[in-house]
Amino acid sequence: MSSQSAVDGATGGIFGAVSRWVIDVMGAIGAPGAGLAVLLENLFPPIPSEVVLPLAGLAASQGKFGVVEAIAWTTAGSVIGAFALYGIGRALGHARIVRLAGRIPLVDVADVEKAVAWFTRHGAAAVFFGRFLPGVRSLISIPAGIERMPALWFGLLTLVGSGIWNTVFILAGYVLGDNWDTVLVWVDTLKYVIYAVIALLVIWFVVVKLRRRRARSR
Template sequence: MFDAVSDWAVGLMDRIGGVGAGIAIAVENLFPPIPSEVILPLAGFAAARGSMTVAEGIIWTTIGSVVGALVLYYLGRVVGLERLYKIVDKMPLVDVADLQKGVEWFDRHGTKAVFFGRMVPLVRSAISVPAGVARMPLGIFVLFTALGSAIWNSIFILAGYYLGENWEVVEQYAGILQYVVLAAIVGLVGWFVYSKVKARARS
């Protein structure tokens, strides 16, 4: 499956450049067994070969992430969680537990889960469903999805770009990388909140 996905993605990007990378990531959002940890480094590799620029890869994959997330958002909003559980249970290669993890993340972290959830495996796609069920404001959902996706996509595309033909290395260390990224973002947010509270206390 790894080889089939990579061959399909490379062919798509070679034919239509950044748009192809965006389509591949939109499909990845809707069909989680296609891993972004494969698609995104391949986009960087394609950029290194001249099929697109790095900026085009980041922009189009972020657009693709938002489009895929919006489909799941509206599914959650229109179909409802219980019926979606039944639908997912009948789908091949898709686990109900993945959707449940997204729901649990949203229940624990609220709207910010949409931002941080874009950098957590399995949760990344599923987080859009409970956001739709909860009728999270569309503007905030799109903003948080775009920001979280842009950070995640940029890291993997740049890694694939600089590694070139050795882009598979990114996929091997993706599990470690995603937690490093998440810890760094949580640290930055914590520092921002701390500095604001400290400044307010002084005033």
């Protein structure tokens, strides 16, 4: 079955439209098209990477390009898109970003505020783990820019986090083939698993800090 047929049988509405567009772009320019789609996903969150990445894996399984090529191009797209938002956040600041978000169709101001609050509480961990959370994954770059997080550190965290995310979903699409849309069912479960991991890390961090304070007071 072709990629187009697999999409027509699996999706409808906006996911179907996005999926067909991604297939057209990958068909025209190959793996760089998957990278371009992921770059745009960072800038326009309504384009879901949960659809783009498994489709890149599906195309790789059909021999249109290699798996490593797909991972490399999509991760490059993730990093470039993240730095674009980082630069916007750094240039505009919090107040102007919120006002701008309120004027952009399909962008929820609440998601922007959530990303800012997340970064304020968790810093570097927010940038890394935020790459695994729908709704936060793209927007977490903005508060990193607002707070002027060191660009090299931001880039490294984004590269590793996005590389893991992209690899998992591309390999899933590669293995599942025409059943790639099964990945969409995993996303909500994965989101709660990541939240649980972050909560455990925060608890561990607090416990370690408290133990150190008690040791010093003694």
